[in-house]
Amino acid sequence: MNKRRDGLKAALIAETREAGFAKLGICRPDAVPRIAERLAAFVDAGMHGQMGWMAERMHWRGDPTALWPEARSVIMLAEPYTPDHDPLDVLERPDVAAISIYAQGRDYHDVVKKRLKRVGRWLIEQVPEAQIKVFVDTAPVMEKPLAEAAGLGWQGKHTNLLGRDLGSWFFLGAIFTTVALEPDAPEISHCGSCTACLDICPTDAFPAPYQLDARRCISYLTIEHKGPVDEELRALMGNRIYGCDDCLAVCPWNKFAATARDQRYATREDLMAPPLAELATLDDAGFRARFSGSPIKRIGRDRFVRNVAYAIGNSGNPALMAAVKRLANDPDPAVADAAHWAILRLKEVFQ
CATH class of the missing domain: 3.40.109 (NADH Oxidase)
Structure with missing residues (x-):
């Protein structure tokens, strides 16, 4: 046997x-x-x-x-x-959206x-x-x-x-x-003294190594969190509108990363760095059509556009004022709140 x-x-x-x-x-x-x-x-x-x-x-x-x-x-x-590209590059372009690699x-x-x-x-x-x-x-x-x-x-x-x-x-x-198969030996940590993943976190979501406070994690805030995000954290989210890859991207072990085999995981061109102004115009039907077959679809239009408004507020680009002003009277309270916050942030650029 x-x-x-x-x-x-x-x-x-x-x-x-x-x-x-x-x-x-x-x-x-x-x-x-x-x-x-x-x-x-x-x-x-x-x-x-x-x-x-x-x-x-x-x-x-x-x-x-x-x-x-x-x-x-x-x-x-x-x-x-x-x-096949550096996920951190998009963070240097505040007028476009940063979307987690797994959702592209x-x-x-x-x-x-x-x-x-x-x-x-x-x-x-x-x-x-x-x-x-x-x-x-x-x-x-x-x-x-x-x-x-x-x-x-x-x-x-x-x-x-x-x-x-x-x-x-x-x-x-x-x-x-129910089949009893021979188990493999468990793996042990090979992180050593490296703290790159902890040091790069924009919101200090790690109270200690090997511990995560989801309430401060941008992936949680943009995907799981309902309603307005704490103002303290909004400014730290940058242009990340769905997930955050920072702690993954800086890991030194990625030099041994296995190559993706399935082309269905390849980045959709329209999701690599979509313009924030374009995403801010999405209504529910437009959101569903654009993100059909994508994990992004599950958070719904309102939460997604809320995140877009935060990113616009963080952009420092007055040219995006018109796009976010259209959201100021949005039926969803969290979207409208995010839009008003973004408008105030952009007005500071004019002063």
Whole structure:
């Protein structure tokens, strides 16, 4: 039986490569015993902000064995989306929008899930009694700790996963299965004394290495946070309107980053550096049409345009005044508030 399982794992690795994944790692569902404690401390400190779903399903998120007690193995898979340009360059152009690299192409949820299902079907063909469940960032699964336990990489000081042979730019997918597969050795941190990711954060969102206060993180503020953003933080957001890649982009391990294989992750030309004035004109229909098939679509027009207004206020460009003035009477209170703030900021440029 062990020989059969060893052969199965080797074949599984080959199949995942054929499906498009760059790396596979396996762990037991009980391989991350401390995550419940860490998650509880994070939530108790309020660092999750408005992400109430973290608290609501902590019993599953903190214990993979509770999510599906029958599971015997967790197969963690990595799929690179490494950019072919420096994501920080756009920050030097305040009249255009900075959009996180992962959102500049096709929605990864759809792409990765199809690959996972293909691998899952293959596994069931090899072991007909097997059962599987696949997850891509949409269920109470702590992908990063599980991936670390499976040897794919480690959570850096910025709490994101990175790998010696993957760099920072990769998506994670998980297959829970009733098949008992030989686990891989967990990875350990290779950050050393480097603090590049902590030092570059525009909003000081890291109270300590390996700790993130989401309430100050630009990715959280632009994607998850509803309503007005604290004025203290608005000016620090720059022209970042969806996500923030700063802490990922400066990681020295990116010199070993795996190349993106799927062209669907390639940057859409209209999302690399879209003009803020153009984005400010989007109504709901225009927003939905422009971001069809993009993960950006899920935050909705109002939150997106709110972010655009903040970026215009940070641009220091009086030529954008007309664009933001049109938003001053927007039906959404957060958009109108952001527009009024931006107008005041731009007026300071005239003085």
